[in-house]
Amino acid sequence: MKGLRTIRIVLSLVFLVTSVAFLVFGHYAGPLARLSEKLQIIPSILATTMGVTIVWIVISIFLGRIYCSTVCPIGTLQDIVLKFRRKIPYFNRPFSYQPRRQVRYHILLIYLVCLGVGVVAVPYWIEPWNIMRNISSVFNPDAVETTWITLGIGAAAGMAAGIVSAILLVICALFTGRGFCTVVCPIGTALGALDGITLYHIEIDPDKCINCMKCEEVCKSQCVKVAGRVVDNSRCVRCFDCLNVCPNDAIRFQSGRNRRATPLFRKQVTR
């Protein structure tokens, strides 16, 4: 099961490189780059069929937020920042469980309203594919040709947004891990909302767990609470880092849920 992490890291790097290649070089970047763009949720939402979005919804119902650990380039960019975070003594601190923030649903609602009434500046700032597009426009201003120019303020605004977004993402990752993914990103919130019907979950086996805390301390989504043996799978981005550090194979990616330590405590820690 630990091999899952290696597979997802390889996939995420491939999709990051090919996504940037598509945005910088366009259709000249080759078939893999075009495929990478085709697998993104945001471009698919804007297409009339929404075929890829439907496929990701089905995958998420089976496996959870796999999109967030493989195909989304913004997720991988944050993971790269987190890799460097460990080398900086000031930031190299273990993560700990944080309660759910309801504000993520408010942000999703604002995002949907803005989409509905045509206020595209908001989606341009918080949609992962558009953030990646803005960042890529630093290397190729044409990457934002079809977006910011529609607002009548030109590609320079997109490039400026890309630089600001990149700085904010780095700061957010350094202080909160995948905080952008668990609170701000509307795609992540929407996929996480499927958690109630998802088949496969990250679960802690209460009979095997030895309370070493390693899984909670490594979880960049800050969604593991060893006390109570709870994993908030709506925020889990399926990075599989927790599986990798567990010394007793007590935390697993599995179908079905395990029993909790005590039902009352479960309620308390998942809020």
Ligand code: SF4
């Ligand atoms: S939550 Fe959003 S930005 Fe984060 S990995 Fe998922 S889709 Fe990408």
Ligand code: SF4
């Ligand atoms: S629970 Fe595990 S797989 Fe999910 S985000 Fe945390 S470390 Fe990654």
Ligand code: SF4
């Ligand atoms: S890493 Fe494994 S043994 Fe340690 S607290 Fe987590 S589930 Fe329990």
